[in-house]
Amino acid sequence: MQLADLVNRTSEWLKSTGPNSDIVISSRIRLARNLDKVPFPHWANKKQSENVLLSVEEAVAKTAELKNTTTFRLMDLDSIDKQFLIERHMMSLELAQKSDHKAVVIDEEETIAIMINEEDHIRMQVMQSGLNLFEAWNIINKIDSALSKELSFAFLADLGYLTACPTNAGTGMRGSVMLHLPALVMTNQINRVLAAIAKLSFNTRGLYGEGTQAHGNFFQVSNQVSLGHSEEEIIENINGLIRQIVEQENQARQALLSENRLLLEDRVNRSFALLKSAHIISSQETIDLLSMVRLGCDLEMIKNIGRKTLNELFILIQPAHLQKIENKKLSSNERDFKRAELIRKKLAI
Amino acid sequence: MQLADLVNRTSEWLKSTGPNSDIVISSRIRLARNLDKVPFPHWANKKQSENVLLSVEEAVAKTAELKNTTTFRLMDLDSIDKQFLIERHMMSLELAQKSDHKAVVIDEEETIAIMINEEDHIRMQVMQSGLNLFEAWNIINKIDSALSKELSFAFLADLGYLTACPTNAGTGMRGSVMLHLPALVMTNQINRVLAAIAKLSFNTRGLYGEGTQAHGNFFQVSNQVSLGHSEEEIIENINGLIRQIVEQENQARQALLSENRLLLEDRVNRSFALLKSAHIISSQETIDLLSMVRLGCDLEMIKNIGRKTLNELFILIQPAHLQKIENKKLSSNERDFKRAELIRKKLAI
Numbered sequence: 129m130q131l132a133d134l135v136n137r138t139s140e141w142l143k144s145t146g147p148n149s150d151i152v153i154s155s156r157i158r159l160a161r162n163l164d165k166v167p168f169p170h171w172a173n174k175k176q177s178e179n180v181l182l183s184v185e186e187a188v189a190k191t192a193e194l195k196n197t198t199t200f201r202l203m204d205l206d207s208i209d210k211q212f213l214i215e216r217h218m219m220s221l222e223l224a225q226k227s228d229h230k231a232v233v234i235d236e237e238e239t240i241a242i243m244i245n246e247e248d249h250i251r252m253q254v255m256q257s258g259l260n261l262f263e264a265w266n267i268i269n270k271i272d273s274a275l276s277k278e279l280s281f282a283f284l285a286d287l288g289y290l291t292a293c294p295t296n297a298g299t300g301m302r303g304s305v306m307l308h309l310p311a312l313v314m315t316n317q318i319n320r321v322l323a324a325i326a327k328l329s330f331n332t333r334g335l336y337g338e339g340t341q342a343h344g345n346f347f348q349v350s351n352q353v354s355l356g357h358s359e360e361e362i363i364e365n366i367n368g369l370i371r372q373i374v375e376q377e378n379q380a381r382q383a384l385l386s387e388n389r390l391l392l393e394d395r396v397n398r399s400f401a402l403l404k405s406a407h408i409i410s411s412q413e414t415i416d417l418l419s420m421v422r423l424g425c426d427l428e429m430i431k432n433i434g435r436k437t438l439n440e441l442f443i444l445i446q447p448a449h450l451q452k453i454e455n456k457k458l459s460s461n462e463r464d465f466k467r468a469e470l471i472r473k474k475l476a477i
Numbered sequence: 478m479q480l481a482d483l484v485n486r487t488s489e490w491l492k493s494t495g496p497n498s499d500i501v502i503s504s505r506i507r508l509a510r511n512l513d514k515v516p517f518p519h520w521a522n523k524k525q526s527e528n529v530l531l532s533v534e535e536a537v538a539k540t541a542e543l544k545n546t547t548t549f550r551l552m553d554l555d556s557i558d559k560q561f562l563i564e565r566h567m568m569s570l571e572l573a574q575k576s577d578h579k580a581v582v583i584d585e586e587e588t589i590a591i592m593i594n595e596e597d598h599i600r601m602q603v604m605q606s607g608l609n610l611f612e613a614w615n616i617i618n619k620i621d622s623a624l625s626k627e628l629s630f631a632f633l634a635d636l637g638y639l640t641a642c643p644t645n646a647g648t649g650m651r652g653s654v655m656l657h658l659p660a661l662v663m664t665n666q667i668n669r670v671l672a673a674i675a676k677l678s679f680n681t682r683g684l685y686g687e688g689t690q691a692h693g694n695f696f697q698v699s700n701q702v703s704l705g706h707s708e709e710e711i712i713e714n715i716n717g718l719i720r721q722i723v724e725q726e727n728q729a730r731q732a733l734l735s736e737n738r739l740l741l742e743d744r745v746n747r748s749f750a751l752l753k754s755a756h757i758i759s760s761q762e763t764i765d766l767l768s769m770v771r772l773g774c775d776l777e778m779i780k781n782i783g784r785k786t787l788n789e790l791f792i793l794i795q796p797a798h799l800q801k802i803e804n805k806k807l808s809s810n811e812r813d814f815k816r817a818e819l820i821r822k823k824l825a826i
Contacts, residue, residue, distance in 0.1 A: 390814060394756035401754030407743035465739060 129198040129236055131209055135452045139216060139238035139255070142443065144435040146258020150426040151374045153306040153346075153439065156217075157264040157363075158253035159272055160291045160300035164280040168292035169245045177229035177245055184244045187278035188233050193271045197235045197242075202227035208457070211448035217255065219243055240271065247292045248300075250275070259370055261303050261363045269359075288355065298355030303366045304333075307373060310345040310423045311380035321376060322347070329353055330369060344412075345419040349373070381427065396424030400433075404475050408461075409468040414445045433475065441474055478547040478585055480558055484801045488565060488587035488604070491792065493784040495607020499775040500723045502655040502695075502788065505566075506613040506712075507602035508621055509640045509649035513629040517641035518594045526578035526594055533593045536627035537582050542620045546584045546591075551576035557806070560797035566604065568592055589620065596641045597649075599624070608719055610652050610712045618708075637704065647704030652715045653682075656722060659694040659772045660729035670725060671696070678702055679718060693761075694768040698722070730776065745773030749782075753824050757810075758817040763794045782824065790823055 141154045162168060163183065166176055181201075188194050202210065202223065210224040219232045223246045233242040243251040252275075254268040282290040289300035296302070312318045322332050333348040349370065351362050384392050399420035403409075422438045424430040443449060445467050451458050454466060490503045511517060512532065515525055530550075537543050551559065551572065559573040568581045572595045582591040591601040601624075603617040631639040638649035645651070661667045671681050682697040698719065700711050733741050748769035752758075771787045773779040792798060794816050800807050803815060 390756055394758075394817070397754040397756055398751055401750035402747055405746040405750030407739055407746055409743075468743070 129234075131200065131205070131212065132452065134212075134216065134238070135449065137238075138436065138440050139443070141239065141255035141257045142436070142439045143257055144439055146256055146260045148374055149258035149435065151308055151377050152259040152370065153257075153308055155256045155259055155261045155264050156253055156304045156306075157261060157268050158251060158302050158304075159268055160248040160289065160296045160302075161250040161252070161272070161275070161279075162282040162290055162292070163249050164282045166249065166282075169247065169249060170292060172245075174229070180249050181229045181231060181244055183279060184242075184250060185231065185233075187275050188242065190278055191271065191274045193267075193274050194233065194235070194240065194242075196237075197233045197240060199231050199233045202230040202232070208448050208451050211446075212452050215446040215448050216443060217241075220246060220251075222246055239267065242271075248296070250279075259305065259367070259374070261305070261367060265303075265359060265363055295352070296354055299357070299359050299362065301354050301359050301362060302350050303363050304348050304350030305366065305370050307347045307349060307370070307377075308345055308419065308422060309347055309373070309377050310419050311384050312373075312377050313345045315380045315383060317376070317380060321373060325349060325369065325373075328369060330366070344415050345423075346415075381423075385427065392423075392427070393429055396420050396427075396429045400424065400430055400475075403471050406468045406471070408464045409471065410464055411445060411447070411467070414467060414471065415442065418442060437474060441471060444470060444474070478583075480549065480554070480561065481801065483561075483565065483587070484798065486585075486587075487785065487789050488792070490588065490604035490606045491785070491788045492606055493788055495605055495609045497723055498607035498784065500657055500726050501608040501719065502606075502657055504605045504608055504610045504613050505602055505653045505655075506610060506617050507600060507651050507653075508617055509597040509638065509645045509651075510599040510601070510621070510624070510628075511631040511639055511641070512598050513631045515598065515631075518596065518598060519641060521594075523578070529598050530578045530580060530593055532628060533591075533599060534580065534582075536624050537591065539627055540620065540623045542616075542623050543582065543584070543589065543591075545586075546582045546589060548580050548582045551579040551581070557797050557800050560795075561801050564795040564797050565792060566590075569595060569600075571595055588616065591620075597645070599628075608654060608716070608723070610654070610716060614652075614708060614712055644701070645703055648706070648708050648711065650703050650708050650711060651699050652712050653697050653699030654715065654719050656696045656698060656719070656726075657694055657768065657771060658696055658722070658726050659768050660733050661722075661726050662694045664729045664732060666725070666729060667696075670722060674698060674718065674722075677718060679715070693764050694772075695764075730772075734776065741772075741776070742778055745769050745776075745778045749773065749779055749824075752820050755817045755820070757813045758820065759813055760794060760796070760816070763816060763820065764791065767791060786823060790820060793819060793823070 163180055166172060166180055169177060185199055188197065188199065213219045213232060214221055214224060216238065218234050218238060218241045223230055223232065223243050229245050231244045239255055241253050252268060252271060254264040256264045284290060288298040291297045291300055309318060312321055325332055329352045331350050331352050351366055399417040403417050403421065418438055418441055421430060422435065425433060425435055425438060447463055450463050450466050458466060512529055515521060515529055518526060534548055537546065537548065562568045562581060563570055563573060565587065567583050567587060567590045572579055572581065572592050578594050580593045589603055591599060593599060601617060601620060603613040605613045633639060637647040640646045640649055658667060661670055674681055678701045680699050680701050700715055748766040752766050752770060767787055767790055770779060771784065774782060774784055774787060796812055799812050799815050807815060
């Protein structure tokens with residue numbers, strides 16, 4: 129698989145096929161693993177890091193569950209390629225910052241991504257459409273078991289898996305869910321909901337993971353604690369919380385429909401019209417407008433466009449994607465123009 | 478003619494058929510006349526005012542040039558009717574404020590309007606499409622001559638016509654032109670132009686005449702001085718000024734096209750899309766968006782809509798018009814909804 133092949137492909141987890149995929153964009157499970165008796169990446173020397181890279185690559189190659197994957201060494205990627213993979217949620221900003229001895233392993237459907245020598249030796253993730261953490265867990269659990277036959281993971285009987293940052297120790301697992309909550313935002317209930325999430329020891333983040341602000345109507349919710357509970361318990365807890373948030377978003381949508389239908393129709397239709405007509409548009413405005421159109425789609429105010437197309441657009445309108453599509457470097461102004469052109473093309477009915 | 482007949486009719490001067498009607502919406506000449514030996518309306522008693530009303534009505538009825546006119550007594554009009562005529566530029570806010578002994582005479586094409594007992598006993602106007610003050614003058618001059626055979630006007634050989642306010646004395650004439658100057662506004666040159674107009678002793682006003690602010694991209698320019706020059710000289714002066722402003726607007730449009738075409742296309746297309754999609758819209762937003770669409774139409778960025786339709790919309794989207802169309806009183810919220818509905822219907826292609 130070439131990196132360029134991905135441009136015209138929709139990640140499986142974006143296809144809006146999973147449970148509750150109107151409100152829950154995607155579910156993600158990631159596991160942090162480290163090789164036994166090797167310093168964590170930030171403390172490892174070049175030789176040690178190179179050995180980790182080679183060992184993990186070798187283990188991946190031997191694992192049946194990973195036979196459809198491709199390994200990209202960061203040294204072989206230019207800055208647009210790296211940004212491109214970050215935009216697709218296949219790797220982190222942190223992995224991209226230094227390229228030495230680093231790699232990312234991706235399968236064709238973009239369900240699986242394994243980062244080598246990020247904060248931990250191994251950070252693997254499995255993504256699923258909608259609210260489907262258990263399915264993601266089933267898949268990643270098999271990959272983890274298979275890899276553990278090839279590699280010796282740092283593990284203590286009383287503590288569990290060891291990780292560079294203590295907050296990840298234990299299961300080494302983080303479950304996270306990307307939510308679209310426009311009605312809770314529009315009805316000014318979102319702060320109450322976010323406060324409740326924080327009180328229950330869950331984290332809320334923005335569209336692109338750690339360190340990014342929740343902006344617009346998208347919120348990523350994940351567990352803070354990975355120690356002292358089994359993976360299944362942690363997932364069950366997240367699931368319970370997410371089901372409540374989904375219920376609240378649905379209630380807020382019904383309230384908007386019964387009390388402010390006209391206002392909602394106005395915003396939805398204006399947003400759709402702007403996306404179909406703009407000749408210059410920023411990422412931020414696009415995300416805000418797409419959010420309203422997605423809501424209109426969920427509420428059947430807009431009928432001739434699918435959620436899959438809208439989900440795709442959230443990815444495609446990003447800077448590195450626009451540059452991969454055009455196959456050249458674009459200035460910010462050029463991107464705003466190309467972005468508008470792309471959106472008009474994708475939404476032409 | 479019934480007042481309600483006007484709702485579905487486009488005033489002749491709005492049809493965008495006159496010279497320079499891309500930039501000059503309309504030209505208007507008005508004459509102020511008073512009956513000899515009768516106090517001006519503000520000082521006249523009821524009997525005197527009633528006599529003025531009857532005399533002028535009688536003179537109108539005898540005048541061949543006014544045979545297609547209808548006289549509406551203000552006492553017979555409700556507040557929506559009055560607002561409706563103001564919105565159509567057929568009468569002033571001042572005439573509407575008190576109804577006693579007042580009337581307005583209108584022809585079917587809405588080219589001619591004669592207010593009785595406004596600030597002066599007679600305020601007559603003739604409107605024309607585009608930059609066409611001389612044609613308006615020719616028409617109103619004939620009406621004035623015909624009326625002067627039936628009525629004795631207050632006139633002094635050395636001063637000219639006497640008027641309630643000295644600024645109107647002499648010719649009693651005001652020529653005014655409604656301009657659409659979006660490019661001068663967008664290129665931040667409008668203040669320089671307005672300052673030059675003021676320096677040359679011309680007035681600038683908003684869409685609805687005296688006391689209204691110039692808002693958005695519409696400006697009404699008229700002569701300040703009506704004394705000491707012949708009507709033809711005054712008109713020639715206004716014409717000269719307007720031709721310069723038109724030239725500057727055209728240059729600003731060309732500059733926008735060559736330097737900011739993308740930005741312009743973006744604004745024009747977004748504006749058109751919003752008008753075609755909004756479900757709730759205020760007058761102010763409508764005027765701003767229509768202005769951009771009109772510019773797009775002039776520059777052939779928008780090809781499937783005519784200036785006549787856009788000109789009509791400026792009139793139809795006003796509060797009293799919406800209420801006449803719906804034939805009932807509407808709240809502000811209801812109007813914002815009905816306005817959006819009307820615009821979508823008129824712009825449906």
